[in-house]
């Protein structure tokens with residue numbers, strides 16, 4: 001059994017980590033940390049975790065954290081990990097999996113410009129491994145610091161990488177239309193997540209300005225060797241969980257539906273959490289709810305010469321806590337599926 005610590009346990013990502021880790025056969029939730037509720041029981045914030053015997057919320061202190069845990073998940077807002085993770089790394093003794101965007105972007109100026117914050121020290125950004133498990137398995141296995149991918153990039157990259165590796169799509173043609181449930185915005189209250197303003201309504205946000213755009217472009221270029229330009233537009237939809245990505249690319253060469261289908265099926269045949277759906281089908285967010293799956297279907301439109309890829313995830317699981325646990329499993333040589341539910345909640 002390894003000892004796990006969670007920072008940001010009073011938030012949605014932290015709560016989801018607890019939900020999944022309580023049933024994990026190889027871990028013990030040893031410590032929960034809070035910057036605002038130290039000494040309290042988490043049940044006060046989240047009655048749904050009552051009776052699990054969880055530790056009380058402890059103060060954030062790098063010295064003791066590095067001694068008391070084998071791995072620490074940071075489910076904290078951007079900027080926190082940039083400061084805390086280098087301290088933990090220098091002290092040694094624990095691995096870190098960061099759910100925020102602090103170690104995802106390799107270019108410091110890109111981080112400054114998209115996140116409007118000061119980046120983490122370059123030496124630690126260089127050492128961090130981007131935890132898209134399906135594509136970086138070996139690097140994750142040897143990592144001490146993992147940058148868990150953003151929710152939209154997870155759904156987008158799993159859909160786009162196979163096609164870009166083949167060079168089948170014009171790299172400046174990608175249009176990624178994405179829709180997310182409201183839990184993606186975290187637990188904090190703001191006008192943007194006010195029930196009476198988002199219910200029975202849908203809207204785009206951060207058009208041409210979303211911080212996941214450079215993350216998608218960076219990782220697509222690294223995996224395919226081709227620099228792509230991605231037009232990414234996120235939308236908020238009135239549901240709690242789920243992301244649907246609809247990605248459109250202009251085909252560079254003639255590709256048939258059968259070839260595209262075969263490509264995706266072959267690429268993900270041995271990946272336990274990517275399910276390629278049969279041709280002509282349309283995955284629903286509800287079909288991955290509560291699970292670590294990314295379900296994908298690929299459609300070639302011979303009339304327009306475009307390929308359309310549909311990709312769904314649960315933003316809290318494959319988009320955050322589930323993928324973080326998948327990464328932990330790989331880092332500690334546990335079975336990749338350990339502790340991760342294999343049947344979604346349906347209906």
Ligand SMILES: NC(=O)C1=CN([C@@H]2O[C@H](COP(=O)(O)OP(=O)(O)OC[C@H]3O[C@@H](n4cnc5c(N)ncnc54)[C@H](OP(=O)(O)O)[C@@H]3O)[C@@H](O)[C@H]2O)C=CC1
Pocket residue numbers: 007008009010011012013014033034035036037060074075076077078080099100101149150151183184185186187188315316319320
């Ligand atoms: N929700 C989602 O679907 C996804 C979220 N993410 C990322 O994961 C991270 C966590 O997101 P989420 O759980 O949704 O956010 P929440 O807002 O729900 O929770 C964040 C938690 O961070 C803690 N926190 C806030 N400020 C500080 C601070 N200065 N120092 C230490 N801890 C702090 C708070 O806990 P306390 O007050 O107890 O310290 C808070 O509960 C974010 O970076 C987010 O962008 C990534 C992918 C998907």
Ligand SMILES: CC(=O)N[C@@H](CCC(=O)OP(=O)(O)O)C(=O)O
Pocket residue numbers: 078099100101149150151152180181182183184185186211234236
């Ligand atoms: C619906 C919603 O608001 N979603 C969030 C996803 C945040 C996130 O995952 O943030 P980082 O990956 O940058 O840490 C957003 O669009 O900002």
